[in-house]
Structures are given as structure tokens and as C-alpha cells.
Amino acid sequence: MIVVENVSRRGFLEGMLAAGGLVLGATLVPPTLLAWDAAKGPIDGAVLHPTIFVAIDSDGTVHVIAHRSDMGTGTRTSLPRVVADELDADWDRVKVHQALGDEKYGDQDTDGSHSVRDFFDVMRQSGATARFMLVAAAARQWNVSASECITDPVHTVVHPKTGRRLGYGELAGPAAKLPVPKKEHLKFKPRSAWRYIGKPAAHYDLQDQCTGKAVFGMDVRRDGMVYAAIAHPPVLGGKVKSYDDKATLRVQGVKQTVAMDPFKPPHQFQPLGGVAVIADNTWSAFKGRKQLQVDWDNGPNASFDSESFKKEMQETSRRPGKVVRNIGNVDAEFAKGGKIVEADYYTPMLAHVSMEPPVAVAEYRDGKVTAWTCTQNPQGVQDTVAKVLGIKKADVTCHVTLLGGGFGRKSKPDYVAEAAVLSKKLGKPVKVVWSREDDVKFDYYHTTAAMYLKALLDSRGKPTAWLQRSVFPPIGSTFGIDVRLGDPGEMYMGWNNVPFDLPNHRAENGEASAHVRIGWLRSVANIYHAFSVQSFANELAHAAGRDPLEYLLSLIGPGRLMKEAADANQDDPSAVNYPFDIGRLRHVTELVAEKAGWGKRKFAPGTGQGIAVHRSFLSYVATVVEVEVTDKGEVRIPRVDTVLDAGTVVNPDTVRAQFEGAAVFGTSIARTGEITASHGRINQSNFHDYQIARMNDAPYKTNVYIVDSDAPPAGVGEPGVPPFAPALCNAIFAATGKRVRELPLSRNGFS
Amino acid sequence: MVQLKVNGADHSFDGDPEMPLLWYLRDILGMSGTKFGCGMALCGACTVLQNGRAIRSCSTPMSTLAGKNITTIEGIAQHGLHPVQKAWMENNVPQCGYCQSGQIMQAVSMINTKRKVTDKEIDAVMSGNICRCGTYQRIRAAIKAAAKETA
Numbered sequence: 060m061i062v063v064e065n066v067s068r069r070g071f072l073e074g075m076l077a078a079g080g081l082v083l084g085a086t087l088v089p090p091t092l093l094a095w096d097a098a099k100g101p102i103d104g105a106v107l108h109p110t111i112f113v114a115i116d117s118d119g120t121v122h123v124i125a126h127r128s129d130m131g132t133g134t135r136t137s138l139p140r141v142v143a144d145e146l147d148a149d150w151d152r153v154k155v156h157q158a159l160g161d162e163k164y165g166d167q168d169t170d171g172s173h174s175v176r177d178f179f180d181v182m183r184q185s186g187a188t189a190r191f192m193l194v195a196a197a198a199r200q201w202n203v204s205a206s207e208c209i210t211d212p213v214h215t216v217v218h219p220k221t222g223r224r225l226g227y228g229e230l231a232g233p234a235a236k237l238p239v240p241k242k243e244h245l246k247f248k249p250r251s252a253w254r255y256i257g258k259p260a261a262h263y264d265l266q267d268q269c270t271g272k273a274v275f276g277m278d279v280r281r282d283g284m285v286y287a288a289i290a291h292p293p294v295l296g297g298k299v300k301s302y303d304d305k306a307t308l309r310v311q312g313v314k315q316t317v318a319m320d321p322f323k324p325p326h327q328f329q330p331l332g333g334v335a336v337i338a339d340n341t342w343s344a345f346k347g348r349k350q351l352q353v354d355w356d357n358g359p360n361a362s363f364d365s366e367s368f369k370k371e372m373q374e375t376s377r378r379p380g381k382v383v384r385n386i387g388n389v390d391a392e393f394a395k396g397g398k399i400v401e402a403d404y405y406t407p408m409l410a411h412v413s414m415e416p417p418v419a420v421a422e423y424r425d426g427k428v429t430a431w432t433c434t435q436n437p438q439g440v441q442d443t444v445a446k447v448l449g450i451k452k453a454d455v456t457c458h459v460t461l462l463g464g465g466f467g468r469k470s471k472p473d474y475v476a477e478a479a480v481l482s483k484k485l486g487k488p489v490k491v492v493w494s495r496e497d498d499v500k501f502d503y504y505h506t507t508a509a510m511y512l513k514a515l516l517d518s519r520g521k522p523t524a525w526l527q528r529s530v531f532p533p534i535g536s537t538f539g540i541d542v543r544l545g546d547p548g549e550m551y552m553g554w555n556n557v558p559f560d561l562p563n564h565r566a567e568n569g570e571a572s573a574h575v576r577i578g579w580l581r582s583v584a585n586i587y588h589a590f591s592v593q594s595f596a597n598e599l600a601h602a603a604g605r606d607p608l609e610y611l612l613s614l615i616g617p618g619r620l621m622k623e624a625a626d627a628n629q630d631d632p633s634a635v636n637y638p639f640d641i642g643r644l645r646h647v648t649e650l651v652a653e654k655a656g657w658g659k660r661k662f663a664p665g666t667g668q669g670i671a672v673h674r675s676f677l678s679y680v681a682t683v684v685e686v687e688v689t690d691k692g693e694v695r696i697p698r699v700d701t702v703l704d705a706g707t708v709v710n711p712d713t714v715r716a717q718f719e720g721a722a723v724f725g726t727s728i729a730r731t732g733e734i735t736a737s738h739g740r741i742n743q744s745n746f747h748d749y750q751i752a753r754m755n756d757a758p759y760k761t762n763v764y765i766v767d768s769d770a771p772p773a774g775v776g777e778p779g780v781p782p783f784a785p786a787l788c789n790a791i792f793a794a795t796g797k798r799v800r801e802l803p804l805s806r807n808g809f810s
Numbered sequence: 811m812v813q814l815k816v817n818g819a820d821h822s823f824d825g826d827p828e829m830p831l832l833w834y835l836r837d838i839l840g841m842s843g844t845k846f847g848c849g850m851a852l853c854g855a856c857t858v859l860q861n862g863r864a865i866r867s868c869s870t871p872m873s874t875l876a877g878k879n880i881t882t883i884e885g886i887a888q889h890g891l892h893p894v895q896k897a898w899m900e901n902n903v904p905q906c907g908y909c910q911s912g913q914i915m916q917a918v919s920m921i922n923t924k925r926k927v928t929d930k931e932i933d934a935v936m937s938g939n940i941c942r943c944g945t946y947q948r949i950r951a952a953i954k955a956a957a958k959e960t961a
Contacts, residue, residue: 131906133905262904268910269898269899270843270884270895271842271844277842277908311826312826340837340838341833346828412942413942414845414908415845464906464908464943495849495850716943723943723944723946747850751942753946754933755933756937
């Protein structure tokens with residue numbers, strides 16, 4: 060069964076399928092919840108094992124499988140708590156096990172902010188199935204009707220009429236002899252009876268995280284393991300002409316060097332090639348690599364220069380592109396003449412720089428590979444390693460550690476394939492460690508984008524025509540040769556669904572070629588699309604001489620469902636459950652203004668507020684940023700208010716943390732985030748020249764407000780990011796009168 | 811031969827004297843609580859204590875450590891948890907958790923030196939430690955709570 064993936068991944072999935080099917084066979088939800096229809100997993104030995112996600116032992120221990128990766132968003136806590144809630148289990152007696160990569164769990168690619176969204180019902184079904192069987196076992200023992208039994212207090216089946224009770228541990232054995240109920244026979248708890256869903260909870264791994272015991276990919280050790288650092292081709296597509304490793308081999312601890320095969324286009328998730336230095340510890344591998352003399356054939360990408368490429372993209376954005384949304388007749392309206400406002404926006408490439416760089420251990424033995432790694436995408440590891448080594452997917456076992464951040468980088472398992480290739484060549488377990496320099500210079504970059512926007516304003520300043528063009532090397536270029544246009548997934552990220560009430564509106568997308576690997580980074584195309592649209596809305600407000608909030612609300616217009624957005628995605632099942640509800644967008648905008656005291660507070664010169672709103676990953680988020688700008692252009696962010704409507708929320712504390720973090724992530728993007736290239740080589744290398752927001756430049760206080768909603772759950776990991784940069788730049792305009800149309804701020808005289 | 815103490819235990823090292831303490835801890839001693847983030851003392855993920863004061867282990871060669879007392883995240887609490895760790899847990903500070911060993915060690919160093927825990931001081935002491943998840947607001951709250959606890 061192939062199930063079309065969620066909104067954000069859909070287009071990329073198509074791209075990948077067209078490009079050779081790396082994700083073929085990926086199903087969104089589990090093909091079956093039943094354990095005995097599938098391969099063995101980590102909890103198959105438990106006494107009662109009604110579904111692939113849950114099992115109960117005779118001592119009452121409830122085992123829950125976490126099949127999604129945890130990179131800090133708390134999926135290892137939130138999804139198991141949904142199971143525990145529906146099971147009426149005692150959370151303190153729940154043990155969470157990380158799943159191996161396995162199709163039986165359905166989609167495991169932890170990106171696109173859809174872990175809770177897509178598995179909320181699956182987890183409830185698992186908990187309800189187990190509870191059903193425990194209750195049935197107790198009822199049978201007592202010879203009463205199951206409908207007379209309750210599961211309160213937790214972990215116990217009670218027959219209130221007679222006061223009899225049995226613990227889940229005692230019932231596990233008898234329940235295991237009963238048939239597993241069909242879904243239609245399950246009874247789900249009413250929302251009012253939820254114990255854990257909607258209540259704040261600490262991370263399952265909290266204590267390990269605070270004591271150094273948490274095991275990340277970087278912490279994996281295997282007996283007989285060697286360490287590898289790889290000198291990658293400095294230009295994408297470059298090849299090794301020759302190399303001299305004499306000095307390398309003299310470094311204490313270095314064992315040997317290994318030439319890596321170059322990739323065959325499209326590069327997808329293949330290893331980049333280069334020369335690997337093998338040593339008996341990480342440091343020696345790094346030190347030995349510095350001594351390598353490699354003569355590179357850099358190939359055609361050596362002509363890539365990001366500064367001239369920027370001009371090319373900007374020129375493209377001034378020419379008609381592919382129309383991705385068309386309402387009314389923009390050209391006819393513009394021809395009438397009047398007050399025209401136009402603006403060019405630009406955002407540079409960005410790197411993910413998760414604190415833990417890419418790292419993997421792989422062990423090749425008898426034609427099979429076992430990998431231990433920090434991956435967002437364990438089935439992708441299986442696919443990629445199998446393809447690169449020419450073995451079967453079933454012969455690749457992928458253990459998933461905790462991830463020291465991911466942000467999309469660790470969905471791409473090139474580094475795991477490197478370890479597998481080397482282990483096969485060397486006949487022993489290999490740990491490939493990327494240095495920070497490797498990470499910055501050889502990322503799957505968030506793409507650069509140039510956008511041109513133009514509007515015609517009526518006498519009240521409202522746009523009667525609105526044209527927008529965006530140009531960016533697309534993610535599809537990673538999966539196909541010569542892909543130069545964005546796919547529907549990228550367009551749907553804030554471009555073909557601009558939520559404004561516009562009689563004449565045209566959105567276009569122009570072509571651009573990639574010269575580095577392009578990938579998705581936390582909130583993806585929403586970053587540049589929200590930046591341009593929300594900045595432009597603010598520019599129009601000022602052009603019209605109106606308050607930015609009042610103007611933004613008038614652009615949004617009255618509450619309604621956005622018909623065009625659903626129509627554009629008819630094949631997407633989420634369009635049915637998640638219509639684009641302008642009323643909810645309006646509500647978060649009004650609420651954030653109220654929380655931030657919009658219009659009620661006095662701002663001295665050099666200080667001010669900015670607002671932006673954006674829907675992404677099916678969640679509605681509005682943000683007000685407050686700034687203080689000194690005469691020297693130093694920007695401080697004393698306060699951020701952000702309101703989100705993500706439908707049903709499982710763990711409000713994690714959600715708050717995600718939005719606090721999104722404000723910091725947004726600060727990094729806006730202030731200093733910029734990757735550039737000269738002669739095809741990336742100019743940045745580490746945290747001194749690719750700067751990330753630190754304590755003293757991050758927002759001092761971020762207030763997060765969660766709209767109470769019983770709508771289906773939507774995304775939380777990414778949607779906090781897109782509105783931040785435009786809200787910040789709108790605030791800077793309010794404070795200084797200076798408009799920022801190009802990120803980062805450091806390019807605009809601010810620091 | 812370099813003789814040093816790590817979390818109170820005696821160790822001797824006769825490998826490459828340029829090897830940074832970080833990799834000695836991680837790859838030689840197998841103590842993985844201290845993390846690699848940048849290798850250039852730019853991010854603080856590798857922070858440990860040398861004679862009670864925070865240092866960046868990724869940029870501290872073994873040759874400089876003769877006779878020194880090193881404390882890592884594994885060694886800050888003899889029994890149970892250090893007050894800083896408790897405060898971290900009470901404030902649910904970590905997201906991914908990778909940088910938090912270094913953050914905690916930097917905060918322990920700050921508390922040890924009994925510096926005044928003002929916002930300005932926290933900025934000054936903690937801005938060398940990067941958290942890509944962006945947990946700074948909770949780190950600040952946790953440090954204030956821990957300082958109160960140990961005052």
C-alpha cells in the first residue's frame with residue numbers, strides 16, 4: 060500500500076519516486092497494527108502484545124514503541140503518552156523502546172511536523188486495543204459483562220458493583236489468550252476523560268539528558284570499531300584525481316586511507332566521495348585528514364558564485380514565471396494604473412548545524428549491515444545503504460539513537476552510507492564522524508530565494524491586484540537532474556495559498572539551478588515565502604498610512620475556508636481534515652496583538668513592535684516581536700509573543716518549548732544566517748563565521764500562548780519559525796524606519 | 811606521560827600530547843557525557859571543569875593537564891543530582907539535550923565561583939555555550955533557581 064504523504068512531504072515524495080524511488084514502499088500509517096503479521100521488533104517477547112506499538116508484561120510493565128525519531132521535539136514522550144492515556148496505564152510504569160527502521164511501523168521519516176498529526180489515532184487505537192483485551196480478560200474471570208468494568212484507577216480493571224479489581228500485570232497472561240478486537244469494536248475515551256493528552260509532561264529521557272547518560276549517535280561504540288574522517292570533494296560533484304597520504308600515515312593513531320567512489324547523479328543520499336582517513340580514535344582521524352594532499356577535479360560546479368547567482372535569480376524574478384495560482388486578472392488591473400508598490404526580497408542559503416554533527420556507526424558482516432545512528436529517517440537509511448551496497452533492504456538493520464538536533468539534515472542518510480561502505484571495505488565496524496567544518500561545508504542547504512512582489516493599491520490602500528514571484532533552486536534538484544522549478548510541496552508552503560482576500564492575485568515561480576545539495580530545513584520554503592509576503596503586507600500598510608495590525612486583518616478578511624488552497628491539493632487527504640481556515644488565522648492574529656499589548660503601549664525612538672502571521676504544517680501562528688535598536692544598529696529582542704493554534708495538543712510544555720526554540724531559530728536566521736559560495740566552495744566553516752544566536756542575542760522572553768482547540772492535531776516543531784523573521788524586520792522598521800528586504804540583518808548594517 | 815585526575819580517579823596518558831582532552835575522555839576513557847560540537851572552543855558543548863573552573867575540553871591538549879583535576883558531567887554529583895541538574899530538570903530545560911552537559915558544566919562553574927547571578931552575568935558566562943534548539947530562556951530560569959538553592 061502506498062499512501063500519499065502529508066502536505067509538506069507530498070511534492071518531495073513525488074520527486075523522489077520519479078528519481079528512482081528511494082522512499083518507495085513508505086506507507087504513512089502502519090499496514091497493520093497486529094504484531095504477528097510482521098517481523099520481530101524490540102518488544103515481541105512480552106506476554107501480551109496486541110499491536111506492534113504496545114505490550115504488557117506480567118509484572119505490569121507497559122512497553123511502548125517509539126517509532127519516530129526524537130531530535131528534541133519530544134516524540135518519544137508525546138506519542139507513548141497517547142497510548143498510555145487510551146490504555147489508562149500508569150505513566151510511571153511505561154517503558155519506551157526506540158523502534159528499528161521497519162516498514163511495518165508506517166512512516167518513520169521524522170520531518171514535516173507530522174508525528175502527532177499522523178499517529179495520534181494510531182496510538183489511541185493501540186492503547187484502546189490493549190485496554191479492551193485486559194477488560195475482557197477480567198470480565199471473563201469474574202463472569203461479568205465487560206461493559207460493567209472500568210479502568211480507574213490506572214493500571215487496574217475494576218468491577219465497581221462488586222469492588223473486585225485486577226492489575227494489568229495479572230491480566231496480561233489471560234488477555235493474551237483472547238482474540239485481538241477489530242477496530243470497529245474499540246471504545247475510545249471521551250476527551251473529558253483524557254489523563255495525559257493536553258497535560259504538560261517532562262521528557263521521558265529528561266534525567267539522562269541532564270546527567271550525560273543519554274546516548275546520541277556520537278556516543279555509539281562497538282567492539283573493534285575504527286574511526287573515519289572523510290575529506291569530501293570541496294565542490295559538489297568533484298572527484299579525486301590523485302592524493303598523497305604519506306604525512307597522514309605518519310600521524311599517531313592513523314591506520315590507513317580509503318578512496319571513496321564519487322556519486323552518480325542525481326546525488327540523492329549517496330556518499331559525496333573523497334578520501335577517508337581511518338584511525339583508532341576520532342582525533343587522529345581528524346589530524347590525519349589535515350595532512351592529506353588531494354588533487355581534485357572540481358567539475359562544472361566550480362563556477363558557482365553565490366553573489367552573482369543572487370543577481371541571476373533576481374533578474375529571473377523580474378520575468379514571468381510558471382503560474383502557480385491565478386485569481387481574477389492581475390495584468391488587466393495593473394493596466395488601469397494607480398498607486399503601485401513593488402519590492403524585491405532575498406534570503407540566502409542556510410545550514411542546519413545541529414549541535415551533534417552527522418555521525419554513524421555501521422557494521423558489515425556476511426552481506427548484511429547493522430547501523431547505529433542519529434537519523435530522522437531509519438527506513439531511508441535502509442533504502443540508501445541497500446542501494447549503495449547493492450544488498451536487500453531487509454538486510455539493513457538500523458538502530459536509532461537520540462538525535463543531537465536534526466532540523467531536516469538527519470533525514471538524509473549519506474553519512475550512514477559512508478560508514479556502511481567503509482565497513483564493507485575494512486571488514487570491521489566503522490564510525491564516521493563529521494566535524495563541524497564537514498557539517499557546514501557539505502550540508503544539504505536550505506535554499507536561497509529571490510522574490511519580487513508588486514501590488515496596486517486603491518484609495519484606501521487596499522490591494523486590488525497582487526503579483527508575486529519566487530525563484531529558488533528547489534529541493535527536487537537533489538532527487539532529479541536539472542530540476543529547476545519548485546514542486547507543489549514548496550508552493551504550498553506559503554506561496555500558492557497566500558491567505559489574503561485579493562480580487563486579483565497571481566503567484567509565479569521562476570527557474571533556478573542548484574550547484575550545491577539542497578535540502579529541507581526546519582519549516583523549509585515557508586521561511587522565505589513568509590518573509591516576503593509578511594514583509595510586503597507590512598510595507599503596504601505603511602504605504603497606505605494604516606496601522607500594520609489593522610491592515611493585516613483587512614488583508615486576511617473575514618473568517619472563511621480557503622477554497623483555492625484545498626482545490627490545489629485535491630489529492631491530499633489532509634485537505635479534508637485540515638481545511639485552510641481563515642477564521643483561525645484571524646483569531647491567532649487578533650489574540651497575539653492583544654497579548655502583546657499592540658497599540659496600547661508607548662514605544663520610544665529606536666524601539667518598536669512588528670507582527671506577522673503564517674500557517675504552515677497545518678498550524679496557525681502569529682508572532683509579535685519587540686526590538687530595541689541602538690544608534691550603532693545593535694538589535695536587542697526583549698520580548699516575543701506568539702500564539703499558535705495547532706488543534707489538539709498532546710504535551711503543552713513541549714509545544715511551548717518548540718515555540719520558544721523557534722524564536723531563537725528565527726533569530727539565527729534573521730540576524731546572521733548566511734551561507735555563501737565562491738568558486739563552488741562554501742565560504743563558511745564553523746560557528747565563528749556561521750553564527751548561531753547565543754544567550755545574549757536571543758530573545759530575552761518569549762511568551763507562548765496555545766489556543767485551546769479540539770480540532771485534529773497539527774504540526775508544532777516547525778510552524779513557529781516562519782513568522783519570526785518578518786515580525787522582527789517589521790519591528791525594526793517600526794523602530795528605525797529602515798526596511799530590511801534582504802536577510803540576514805548583518806548585511807543591512809545591523810548586528 | 812601525563813598524570814591527571816578525572817572525577818577523582820587517577821589516570822595516566824602517554825598518547826599524542828596534542829590530543830584534546832575531549833577525545834581522551836570520549837574515545838580513550840569511553841566517557842561520552844562530554845560532547846563534541848565544534849572543535850574550536852566556539853560552542854561549549856565540550857565544557858568540563860579543570861580544578862573547578864569551566865574549560866573547553868575540545869581545545870585543551872593533554873600536554874597541559876599534568877596534575878590537573880578534571881570533573882565531567884558524570885562526576886559533578888557524588889550522590890543523586892547536583893542542584894544545577896535538579897534545576898535543569900524542574901525547568902524541563904533540554905530539547906534534544908546534546909549541548910546540555912556543557913551548559914550544565916558551565917552553570918556549575920558559575921555557581922561554584924559564587925558570582926552574582928544577574929541577567930548580565932548569566933549572559934556573560936553562558937553566551938559561549940550554543941544551544942541550537944534554543945533553550946536559553948529555560949537555562950536562564952534554571953540557573954536562577956539553582957543559585958537560590960545553593961545561596
